Amino acid sequence: MGNLSAAFISDLVRPSLWRDAAVGSLLVGALAGTLYTLAYFESGPSSPGTEAVLLKSALSLVLTGSALLGSFAFTSAFRTGSLHLRVLLFQRIPAFAARAGSTMVAASALGVATAELCAALGALVSGTTGIHAPGVFAATGCMGAAWGYSIGSVVRNHQVSLFLVPLTLVLPGLAAQLMQEAGQFVFPLAAADWADRAILSQPASWSLLTSLGWLATVGAVALGVFTKRDLA
Numbered sequence: 001m002g003n004l005s006a007a008f009i010s011d012l013v014r015p016s017l018w019r020d021a022a023v024g025s026l027l028v029g030a031l032a033g034t035l036y037t038l039a040y041f042e043s044g045p046s047s048p049g050t051e052a053v054l055l056k057s058a059l060s061l062v063l064t065g066s067a068l069l070g071s072f073a074f075t076s077a078f079r080t081g082s083l084h085l086r087v088l089l090f091q092r093i094p095a096f097a098a099r100a101g102s103t104m105v106a107a108s109a110l111g112v113a114t115a116e117l118c119a120a121l122g123a124l125v126s127g128t129t130g131i132h133a134p135g136v137f138a139a140t141g142c143m144g145a146a147w148g149y150s151i152g153s154v155v156r157n158h159q160v161s162l163f164l165v166p167l168t169l170v171l172p173g174l175a176a177q178l179m180q181e182a183g184q185f186v187f188p189l190a191a192a193d194w195a196d197r198a199i200l201s202q203p204a205s206w207s208l209l210t211s212l213g214w215l216a217t218v219g220a221v222a223l224g225v226f227t228k229r230d231l232a
Contacts, residue, residue, distance in 0.1 A: 007090040007098035012105065016076075020069055021106035025113040028065040032058040032114060036121050054118055055131060059140050059195045062114050063188065064166055066107035066144030071152030071161040073103040073145075079158050084231055096153070096226050100219070104145045111141030133199045140195050146215045147187065150222035187214035 011017065036054040077083035077099065086095040115137035151168055152161045172186035184190065190210035197204035 003090045003094040004098060007086065007094045008101050011098045011102035014102070017073070017102060017106050020072065021110050024065045024069050024107075025110045028058075028061045028110065028114050029117045031061050032117060033121055036118070051122065051131065054121070055199055056192075056196065058114055058118050059137065059199070060192065062111045062137055062140050063144040063191060063195075064169055066110055066141040067148030067151075067165050067169060068162070069107050069110065070100075070103050070145035070148030070150075071155075071165045072148075072158070073099055074149055074152040075156060075158040075161050078156050078231075087231065092227050093223070096223060100146065100149045103149055104142045107141035107145030108138040109141075111137035111139070114141075131199055136195055136199045139198075140191065143191050143211060143215060146219060150215075150218040153222045154225050185210055187211060187218075190214070 032054065035057045039054060074083070077086070083095070083099075086099070089095070090098065112134045115132065115134035119132045147168070148161075148165050151165050155161045155164055169188045172188050184193065184207075187210075190207045194204045194207035194211055197207065
């Protein structure tokens with residue numbers, strides 16, 4: 001337990017963690033702002049669909065951006081060799097879990113920053129903040145980071161994960177059209193459904209449980225692979 005706490009604290013104060021989170025926030029915010037502006041000028045200020053477009057697109061961007069942040073948190077450390085040093089200092093499981101936890105914290109901050117941007121854009125364009133749910137955005141970022149970190153730790157390749165991680169979030173949505181009702185039980189769709197409902201204060205316990213089940217399964221597989229696989 002002491003190793004885990006020490007590893008988590010040392011991970012949490014890494015400048016690169018917050019630098020990457022800040023860059024991710026800027027990119028996600030810029031894309032969300034662009035989509036909001038386009039939706040506003042196309043639909044007009046009185047259209048009730050404008051804010052819905054913003055929130056759905058922003059949540060999707062937060063999930064994808066956080067997944068990439070989580071993936072790179074592992075692959076960059078593996079590529080530079082800093083992960084090997086952390087394993088020597090804290091042992092495998094604490095090093096793995098601490099890096100995952102600190103990245104989820106940073107991704108939560110990314111989500112909150114995006115939520116605040118959405119509120120600011122709403123106030124600027126329509127004179128009202130509308131729906132303001134930073135907690136939902138933070139949770140979405142946390143889930144995205146956990147997913148991306150698990151995938152990245154299995155893939156290990158920095159360049160491959162750049163394309164593979166977004167694919168794992170996009171392809172299930174395409175496959176869901178063929179799977180029909182069963183498609184709602186894949187991770188990205190379940191997470192998106194929970195976020196859409198939670199932001200409107202609607203019950204969606206099955207979506208949340210499905211998302212957490214996927215994250216627990218993928219995380220357990222990733223941890224198992226990491227503990228058994230050679231670090232070379």
